[in-house]
Amino acid sequence: MSRRHAQAPLDPAADAALLLRRIGFGTLALVLPIASLVSRRAAVVLAPIGVVLLVIAALIEDPGGFASTLRRAVLSVPGMILVGLVAWAVLSLVWSPYTASATEKAGNLVLAVALGFCGTAALPERMRAANLNLAALGTGIAALFALALVVVASLRQADTDAGVERGISVILIMAWPALAWLLSRARGLSALGLALVVGLLALTRFEDGEAVAMICGAVAFGAVSANREKASAIIAATIAGLMLIAPILPFLLIPIVSRFPQGLGELAQSLAAWADVISSAPVQLITGHGLDTVLRGRVIGALPNSTPTTLLFETWYELGLVGAAAAAFCLYFAIRAAGRMPGALAAGGVAAFTTAFALTALGFATLQPWWLMTLAAVVLMFGAIARGQYRTDRPIAPLPLKPAGVTRPKAGNNGG
Numbered sequence: 001m002s003r004r005h006a007q008a009p010l011d012p013a014a015d016a017a018l019l020l021r022r023i024g025f026g027t028l029a030l031v032l033p034i035a036s037l038v039s040r041r042a043a044v045v046l047a048p049i050g051v052v053l054l055v056i057a058a059l060i061e062d063p064g065g066f067a068s069t070l071r072r073a074v075l076s077v078p079g080m081i082l083v084g085l086v087a088w089a090v091l092s093l094v095w096s097p098y099t100a101s102a103t104e105k106a107g108n109l110v111l112a113v114a115l116g117f118c119g120t121a122a123l124p125e126r127m128r129a130a131n132l133n134l135a136a137l138g139t140g141i142a143a144l145f146a147l148a149l150v151v152v153a154s155l156r157q158a159d160t161d162a163g164v165e166r167g168i169s170v171i172l173i174m175a176w177p178a179l180a181w182l183l184s185r186a187r188g189l190s191a192l193g194l195a196l197v198v199g200l201l202a203l204t205r206f207e208d209g210e211a212v213a214m215i216c217g218a219v220a221f222g223a224v225s226a227n228r229e230k231a232s233a234i235i236a237a238t239i240a241g242l243m244l245i246a247p248i249l250p251f252l253l254i255p256i257v258s259r260f261p262q263g264l265g266e267l268a269q270s271l272a273a274w275a276d277v278i279s280s281a282p283v284q285l286i287t288g289h290g291l292d293t294v295l296r297g298r299v300i301g302a303l304p305n306s307t308p309t310t311l312l313f314e315t316w317y318e319l320g321l322v323g324a325a326a327a328a329f330c331l332y333f334a335i336r337a338a339g340r341m342p343g344a345l346a347a348g349g350v351a352a353f354t355t356a357f358a359l360t361a362l363g364f365a366t367l368q369p370w371w372l373m374t375l376a377a378v379v380l381m382f383g384a385i386a387r388g389q390y391r392t393d394r395p396i397a398p399l400p401l402k403p404a405g406v407t408r409p410k411a412g413n414n415g416g
Contacts, residue, residue, distance in 0.1 A: 017060040021124070024053030025131045025384060028377045030138035033174050037146055037167035040370065047373035048111070051119040051380070058122035070121035078333035079117070085319075085326035086113050089291055092319060096290025105292045105367065112372035119380040127388035132181055135381055136194065139178040142171050143197045150204050165205070169364070170374050172202055172210055173356055176217065177381040180348025184389060209362035217355030224339060224347040232339025232350050236332045239357050243328040246312035247285060250274040269306040274313055277303065288320030311360035314367070331357065341382070342389050349382050 027050035035042035058066040073079050089106055096102040146168050153160045175198040182191035202214040223231035242249075250271040257268050278285065289297075294314045297303035307313070315324050331353070338349030356375060360366050 013060050017057040020053045020057040020060070022131055024050045024057065026050075026134050026138075027053065029132075029135040029174075029381055030141075032374075032377055033138050033142035033167070033171050034145065036170040036370075036374075037142060037149065037164055040163050040166055042167075043170060043370040043373040043377065047115060047377050050377070051115045051122070054122040054380075055118050058124070061124070066121055070117060073117055073121055078330065078337070081326055081329050081333070082113060085323060085330060086110055088323050088326060089319060092288060092290045092323075094290075095287070096293060096318075098290070098292050098296040101296060102290060102292040108369040108372055109367065112369075112376045115373070116376045116379050119376070120383045123380070123384050123387055125387060127384045129185070129388055132385055132388045135174075135385065136178040136182050136190065139171060139174050140194050140197070142167070143175070143194070143201055146171055147197060147201050147204075150201070160204075165208070166370065168201055168205055169210055169359070170370075172198060172205075172214055173352060173359075173374060173378055174381070176221075176348045176352035176355065177378060177385055180345045180382070181385045181388075183344035183348070184342075184385070209359065209364055213355045213358035213362065213364075216358040217351040220354040221347045221351035224350045225344075228339055228346050232336060232346065235350055235354060236335035236339070239335065239354070240328040240332040242361070243312060243315065243324055243331060246316050246324065247278050249312065250278070266306075270308045273304045273306040274308050277307065277317065284320065285316065286320050286322070288316070288318045288323060291318050293318050309363040309366055311357075311363075311366050338382070341386050345382065345386055345389070352378055352382070 027046050032043060032046045032050070035046060039045075055066070074083060086109055089109055093099055093102050093106060146164060149164050150160055150168075153164075175194065179191050179194060179198075182188075182194065199214070202211045205211055220231070220235055223235070254268070254271050254275065257271060281289075294303065294307065294309065294317055298305060298307055315327055319327075335350055335353050338353060339346050341349050356378075
């Protein structure tokens with residue numbers, strides 16, 4: 001009987017699950033970064049589609065395993081804190097004066113968290129390298145395409161399209177799992193090429209803060225590579241601490257900024273508005289003013305136009321101490337968990353969190369739907385790559401275990 005006929009019969013359900021998983025992960029890793037350059041709603045549409053396909057594949061293979069994994073993730077300490085943060089954001093709709101827009105924002109937040117939980121639980125115990133290669137492929141192609149679009153726009157002396165700028169931001173944050181995967185597979189030249197293209201792309205976005213955020217991520221990557229435990233602990237504590245002490249930051253920074261009158265006028269006005277808002281309503285620092293009150297307040301004139309759009313201010317103003325404390329603990333646990341991932345994934349994961357926090361702290365895409373869906377996709381990519389690492393080494397047979405009748409070569413005889 002031939003080897004082909006001696007194999008076990010094919011399982012149509014297992015084959016369907018493998019195909020759905022490949023399409024789902026490919027949607028997140030390959031299609032999403034490329035499509036983000038041509039459509040502003042690419043992440044909003046593609047991220048749920050990719051996660052749904054992953055969940056269907058998991059339900060076909062092992063529905064009980066998916067349910068138990070999801071239950072453990074939600075009932076863990078970090079999971080419960082994250083659920084509590086989302087529940088508090090939804091509860092803030094009660095006292096938010098802009099219920100309609102705040103409800104939409106709360107729905108996007110709930111959807112992004114649900115996709116993160118369900119997508120992570122749907123990942124198999126062992127992820128195939130053929131699927132994970134799509135992460136580097138998609139990010140690399142999208143980065144080259146975006147760089148070409150930027151060059152063409154500069155040659156024509158035209159401004160870069162807003163959709164392309166948004167797509168570049170997606171590529172920058174998705175570059176970290178792609179680099180981590182390449183480094184974990186010892187593909188140094190490919191990782192270097194991707195880093196160069198992404199670095200050049202980041203330099204084109206220096207004025208909007210993406211380049212500064214990527215530099216922060218690169219510093220975090222190097223620090224974790226040098227000392228994983230200590231660096232990840234320091235970075236997690238720093239980010240969580242900034243979230244907790246955000247109300248006193250303007251009072252600390254105003255005296256420093258006032259020493260540099262040239263070129264810092266806008267920053268000084270933003271800090272002054274921040275300090276005035278905190279001083280005028282200190283009691284609401286506990287509960288917050290309700291979801292989506294910063295953006296709508298600026299639109300209707302309830303808040304001055306110089307009010308900052310940074311995540312630090314918005315979290316405290318909208319969700320108060322309760323929401324800020326929950327967000328700080330979520331960030332701390334997430335960064336510490338990323339620091340415990342195997343190999344280069346630890347540095348890449350901490351760098352991704354640092355970059356994302358730096359972007360939102362600088363006022364970029366704070367809790368916008370496409371940004372939330374992109375972050376959910378990045379988390380899933382790191383989870384998948386962590387399950388695609390080598391977990392065991394091939395055992396080396398001890399010297400006495402040799403085929404019968406074969407004599408051990410004498411000393412000095414190399415045996416050819």
